[in-house]
Amino acid sequence: GENVEQHPSTLSVQEGDSAVIKCTYSDSASNYFPWYKQELGKRPQLIIDIRSNVGEKKDQRIAVTLNKTAKHFSLHITETQPEDSAVYFCAASLGSQGNLIFGKGTKLSVKP
């Protein structure tokens, strides 16, 4: 089955700096790659997603890149703000069922 690896597990940056979180997946058939932000005790919120027919997608300060050949995708946050502090999860889905396999998460801390 699909396996998603996420790095780093923790990331601390200074406000205004950029943050990059990387994920790799094992199954080349996966075709949907969302990123979720989860604040403590709350539900995960989708922040950006990318499909396998696209190499890059950007939404304001957030961007995601996908390298299908290497089977990895990355989340880029620019001009980080303290409110970006949260746990971020990448995920990959396989087939039409849509069951997402999540990475282990990255705890991002943005220091003012």
Next chain:
Amino acid sequence: GAVVSQHPSRVICKSGTSVKIECRSLDFQATTMFWYRQFPKQSLMLMATSNEGSKATYEQGVEKDKFLINHASLTLSTLTVTSAHPEDSSFYICSATKGFPGELFFGEGSRLTVL
């Protein structure tokens, strides 16, 4: 957007009792819902895929008789933790999709504490 509501948000029960958690899609029909379990500071682990009108598909290692899933309508899926034990204490989250592949909408989560 789409709203998924989960109830109860918190539940405390005694060992040996059963607990039912509801997951509702409030403004759309969801033929497929997903149930996850999340331990503190850990990722979401998919437990099962709930399909309306048919049996749920369980992930490897998840006991079907322990975690009963019923998806009786296009807007409601329930997870029943049977004969709960302290090790079942966890954060349970459901999600639903309008159509896949596409955005998943998560419920608020239910924190189960088994004494």
